Amino acid sequence: MSFHGLNTPVVLVDLDIADRNIRRFQNYADAHGLKVRPHIKTHKLPAIAEMQLRAGAIGITCQKLSEAEAMIAGSPEIRDVLITYNILGAEKLKHLKILARKVALSVVADNETVIDGLSSAFASEPTPLRVLVECNTGADRCGVASPEEALLLAHKIAAAPGLVFGGLMTYPPVNGAEAVESFMMQAKARIEASGLAVPVITSGGTPSMMDAAEAPVTTEYRPGTYVYNDRSLVSRGACGWEDCALTVLATVVSVPSSNRAIIDAGSKVLTSDLLGLSGYGHVVGRDDIVIDQLSEEHGRLVADGLIGLNVGDQVRIVPNHACVVSNMVDRLVVVSDGFQQPEIWPVVARGQIV
Amino acid sequence: MSFHGLNTPVVLVDLDIADRNIRRFQNYADAHGLKVRPHIKTHKLPAIAEMQLRAGAIGITCQKLSEAEAMIAGSPEIRDVLITYNILGAEKLKHLKILARKVALSVVADNETVIDGLSSAFASEPTPLRVLVECNTGADRCGVASPEEALLLAHKIAAAPGLVFGGLMTYPPVNGAEAVESFMMQAKARIEASGLAVPVITSGGTPSMMDAAEAPVTTEYRPGTYVYNDRSLVSRGACGWEDCALTVLATVVSVPSSNRAIIDAGSKVLTSDLLGLSGYGHVVGRDDIVIDQLSEEHGRLVADGLIGLNVGDQVRIVPNHACVVSNMVDRLVVVSDGFQQPEIWPVVARGQIV
Numbered sequence: 001m002s003f004h005g006l007n008t009p010v011v012l013v014d015l016d017i018a019d020r021n022i023r024r025f026q027n028y029a030d031a032h033g034l035k036v037r038p039h040i041k042t043h044k045l046p047a048i049a050e051m052q053l054r055a056g057a058i059g060i061t062c063q064k065l066s067e068a069e070a071m072i073a074g075s076p077e078i079r080d081v082l083i084t085y086n087i088l089g090a091e092k093l094k095h096l097k098i099l100a101r102k103v104a105l106s107v108v109a110d111n112e113t114v115i116d117g118l119s120s121a122f123a124s125e126p127t128p129l130r131v132l133v134e135c136n137t138g139a140d141r142c143g144v145a146s147p148e149e150a151l152l153l154a155h156k157i158a159a160a161p162g163l164v165f166g167g168l169m170t171y172p173p174v175n176g177a178e179a180v181e182s183f184m185m186q187a188k189a190r191i192e193a194s195g196l197a198v199p200v201i202t203s204g205g206t207p208s209m210m211d212a213a214e215a216p217v218t219t220e221y222r223p224g225t226y227v228y229n230d231r232s233l234v235s236r237g238a239c240g241w242e243d244c245a246l247t248v249l250a251t252v253v254s255v256p257s258s259n260r261a262i263i264d265a266g267s268k269v270l271t272s273d274l275l276g277l278s279g280y281g282h283v284v285g286r287d288d289i290v291i292d293q294l295s296e297e298h299g300r301l302v303a304d305g306l307i308g309l310n311v312g313d314q315v316r317i318v319p320n321h322a323c324v325v326s327n328m329v330d331r332l333v334v335v336s337d338g339f340q341q342p343e344i345w346p347v348v349a350r351g352q353i354v
Numbered sequence: 355m356s357f358h359g360l361n362t363p364v365v366l367v368d369l370d371i372a373d374r375n376i377r378r379f380q381n382y383a384d385a386h387g388l389k390v391r392p393h394i395k396t397h398k399l400p401a402i403a404e405m406q407l408r409a410g411a412i413g414i415t416c417q418k419l420s421e422a423e424a425m426i427a428g429s430p431e432i433r434d435v436l437i438t439y440n441i442l443g444a445e446k447l448k449h450l451k452i453l454a455r456k457v458a459l460s461v462v463a464d465n466e467t468v469i470d471g472l473s474s475a476f477a478s479e480p481t482p483l484r485v486l487v488e489c490n491t492g493a494d495r496c497g498v499a500s501p502e503e504a505l506l507l508a509h510k511i512a513a514a515p516g517l518v519f520g521g522l523m524t525y526p527p528v529n530g531a532e533a534v535e536s537f538m539m540q541a542k543a544r545i546e547a548s549g550l551a552v553p554v555i556t557s558g559g560t561p562s563m564m565d566a567a568e569a570p571v572t573t574e575y576r577p578g579t580y581v582y583n584d585r586s587l588v589s590r591g592a593c594g595w596e597d598c599a600l601t602v603l604a605t606v607v608s609v610p611s612s613n614r615a616i617i618d619a620g621s622k623v624l625t626s627d628l629l630g631l632s633g634y635g636h637v638v639g640r641d642d643i644v645i646d647q648l649s650e651e652h653g654r655l656v657a658d659g660l661i662g663l664n665v666g667d668q669v670r671i672v673p674n675h676a677c678v679v680s681n682m683v684d685r686l687v688v689v690s691d692g693f694q695q696p697e698i699w700p701v702v703a704r705g706q707i708v
Contacts, residue, residue, distance in 0.1 A: 007445045007708050041650060063651045085618075085651065086607040088666060091361045110608050113665035141652055142608040142616050253440040254464050254496040262496050264439075268681055268707050272626040296395060296678065297417045297439065297707070298495055311467040312442060323650065327622055330705055351684050353622050353651070354361050 003314065003333075006342070008251040009265035011329050012316070013345075015336035017245035018043075018227050019051060025209055025226050026055045032213035037061050037082060039204060039224030042323040044349035046074030048227060053077050059104070061204070061222045065092050066352035072103055074348045080104040082202070084134070084169060084222070086114045086142065092354065093121035096129075106130040108169045110142050115156050115163070122162030130166035131157045132200065137183045138175035147187035154191045154198075167200030171222070177214035184217045207236055230322035231282045232275040241318060246325060247284065248317045249333075250299065252309045261301045261309045265317065267294040269328055273321040284316040291317070327351065357668065357687075360696070362605040363619035365683050366670070367699075369690035371599035372397075372581050373405060379563055379580050380409045386567035391415050391436060393558060393578030396677040398703035400428030402581060407431050413458070415558070415576045419446050420706035426457055428702045434458040436556070438488070438523060438576070440468045440496065446708065447475035450483075460484040462523050464496050469510050469517070476516030484520035485511045486554065491537045492529035501541035508545045508552075521554030525576070531568035538571045561590055584676035585636045586629040595672060600679060601638065602671045603687075604653065606663045615655045615663045619671065621648040623682055627675040638670040645671070681705065 003012065022038075029036045038052045039061040049060050049071060059080025062068035068081050081103050087096055099105055100122070109115045109131050122129045133153045136143030144150050150168060158165040168187055173180045180203050188198045203215065204222030206229075212221045225232075228246040229239045250265035270280050272294065280291040283301060293300040301307060301315075309315070319325045326332070327350050333342045357366065376392075383390045392406045393415040403414050403425060413434025416422035422435050435457050441450055453459055454476070463469045463485050476483045487507045490497030498504050504522060512519040522541055527534045534557050542552045557569065558576030560583075566575045579586075582600040583593045604619035624634050626648060634645040637655060647654040655661060655669075663669070673679045680686070681704050687696045 005445075007443065009707055086665075088607065089361065089605065090359075110610065111665050114607070136610060140610070140614065141647070141649065141654060142610060145610060251443065253442065253468070256464065256490060256494070256496060256499060260494065265707075267625075267627065267678060268705075271621075272628070272678075273621065274626070293495070295495065296681075300495060311440075311465050324621060324626075327650075328705070329707065351622075351682070353363055353619075353683065 003249050006249060008249050009269045010249050011325055011332040012247050012249055013332055013334045014245045015334055018048060021227050021243060021245060022052050022055050025223055028210060029221060034212055035220040037220050037222050039222050040071055042224040042227050044326050044347050045345060046071055046348055050075055050077045064352055064354060065095055066354045067349045068099060070349035070352050082106045084108050086110060088114050088117045093117060097121055097125060100129055106132060106166050108132045108134040110134040110144050112156060115160055119160035119162050125162055128162050128164045131163050132166040132169040135168055135170045135183055137170045137173050137179045139172045147183060147190055150187040151190045154196055158196055165196055167198050169202045171204045173203050173205055173208055177211045181215040181217050188217060206233060207238055225322055228322040231318045231320045232277060235277060244318045246322045248319060250315055250317060252311055252313045255309060255311055259303045259307050261307045263299045263301060263315060265299050266297045268296050270294060270319050271324040273324050275320050277320055281317040281319045357603050360603060362603050363623045364603050365679055365686040366601050366603055367686055367688045368599045369688055372402060375581050375583060375597060375599060376406055376409050379577055382564060383575060388566055389574040391574050391576045393576050394425055396578040396581050398680050398701050399699060400425055400702055404429055404431045418706055418708060419449055420708045421703045422453060424703035424706050436460045438462050438525060440464060442468050442471045447471060451475055451479060454483055460486060460520050462486045462488040464488040464498050466510060469514055473514035473516050479516055482516050482518045485517050486520040486523040489522055489524045489537055491524045491527050491533045493526045501537060501544055504541040505544045508550055512550055519550055521552050523556045526559045527557050527562055531565045535569040535571050542571060560587060561592055579676055582676040585672045585674045589631060598672045600676045602673060604669055604671060606665055606667045609663060609665055613657045613661050615661045617653040617655060617669060619653050620651045622650045624648060624673050625678040627678050629674050631674055635671040635673045
């Protein structure tokens with residue numbers, strides 16, 4: 001498929017690669033008795049959520065309420081949504097109640113203030129809200145610090161009008177499956193011994209997804225980036241360049257010296273996310289080039305030797321981090337062997353921050 | 355003015371501070387006989403462009419064609435636009451011709467391919483397009499490398515059907531006013547000696563704007579960030595916190611330990627731009643806090659001692675880089691002593707990447 005004539009910079013998604021990526025993890029999860037609940041932050045596209053659901057996912061994960069609203073409005077097939085975020089504030093709770101009447105909805109909490117807010121919002125609702133306890137298994141972001149605290153919050157939820165205890169959640173599992181298994185086994189044992197069931201234990205993250213079964217306490221996994229992959233995942237050995245479904249097509253606008261070229265994609269498309277890497281993306285087919293500098297609308301390509309590019313040439317770039325690139329554009333170009341020509345899709349859940 | 359009840363995270367702009375910032379540089383420029391052509395990439399708001407024009411700016415600068423289109427559509431007061439970018443490709447040239455019929459339009463070029471494209475598009479237009487030569491005064495981004503090359507391209511433009519030579523442009527002037535003066539004086543002398551006038555010499559950048567007059571060859575200056583300021587400019591000593599017109603209001607969603615708090619603003623609002631700093635923004639009134647980690651929807655605040663924040667508390671953050679924050683949100687909240695209550699403004703030129 002030719003991309004010539006596309007107005008650059010533009011984000012391209014190869015749907016066939018995405019489909020292969022979706023099936024690869026679904027097959028692994030099926031073989032290990034794990035349920036899959038993909039995080040849609042990577043694609044923000046109802047049509048790709050539908051591909052994930054049709055492949056066998058039990059529902060989707062969203063990070064913010066407004067993201068869930070956009071996704072649910074975008075597809076009647078989305079019927080089960082977990083929002084992995086502490087939701088608080090009158091305005092958000094009002095919206096949460098509306099969503100809970102439309103789909104099977106779960107949220108998480110790691111503190112009593114959030115639980116109190118959820119309870120007062122849902123106490124008079126016809127259906128209780130399912131709330132999981134977020135657990136810190138090493139990332140030191142959100143999450144209760146110990147299995148004992150998880151036990152306390154589980155009972156707080158179970159006792160709260162309008163809420164039901166839904167289980168345990170963690171992200172990111174930076175200390176690996178062993179740390180997840182250890183924390184979750186202890187929390188589960190304590191909670192069950194106290195007379196409460198723990199229906200779901202959910203973990204996530206693409207880098208460690210092919211080890212997910214090494215924490216057998218886990219019942220559900222929430223991979224996000226796996227659908228597209230990116231340079232960060234290639235650098236971790238999680239996939240190859242041929243598994244990267246999202247690329248940025250850019251045009252060379254200047255070749256100011258023999259080893260340097262400037263493209264029309266900067267941080268407004270590729271973002272400044274480094275994820276521990278040096279350079280801002282991989283130029284497909286050109287291992288000798290480093291994208292050493294981005295400003296908002298310019299990317300600087302520097303080669304070891306001759307850059308060998310002319311003004312007007314197009315290059316494709318695998319970004320460091322695919323998820324954040326999806327969030328930068330209102331629409332992207334989708335290609336597939338099944339399409340007569342590239343299609344333009346709106347990024348329905350882009351920019352949903354509240 | 356109270357921000358309680360605002361659904362966070364939200365970007366706040368204090369219009370009175372912005373107005374003071376605009377006037378400060380306009381006064382400096384007026385005192386030194388410099389024309390001001392603000393870069394609108396920082397605010398992306400037609401109403402703030404109007405404030406800049408009413409204060410004395412001669413026109414605006416945009417970085418991409420689509421950004422110029424959005425701004426021109428948003429305000430009838432925008433009548434003179436410089437796009438400081440090499441524009442090429444059939445689709446963009448078509449749009450450029452339409453814009454050139456609406457306003458006084460200038461663009462830049464640093465190579466012959468771009469000039470050839472502009473000329474073929476404008477050869478049969480009623481009004482010629484003004485083209486400036488972009489010069490590299492040290493940043494090694496775009497720009498011709500020497501005054502000799504500037505001379506060659508100036509003549510190439512002057513000889514091209516449909517184009518007129520508009521002068522010389524540089525950005526960013528990383529080696530200071532002295533380097534700008536040296537390059538531009540030489541280029542101007544050569545071009546004038548060859549029989550061509552150099553009507554405009556334009557430089558830009560907020561960090562060095564109060565030294566702009568130290569390159570007296572410059573006729574015009576294009577500051578961008580000055581309208582809002584940000585943590586990067588405070589750290590360079592260019593302004594104080596009280597001059598920062600753009601802040602991000604966020605809510606504490608978790609306090610997992612005594613020295614750590616998590617807010618609902620992550621890289622999807624604050625961005626990963628570091629601009630050489632460590633940490634992702636300044637928490638207003640809390641010099642003891644570092645925002646040491648961002649994920650897409652979470653910001654992690656770490657204090658030297660006790661964090662002293664509770665779940666539900668709101669904090670205001672001065673971001674590292676204001677311009678990129680404007681690009682992350684579809685709308686922002688604008689406050690002013692002249693307003694009865696905060697107003698919600700759409701960020702008209704957000705996400706305009708082509």
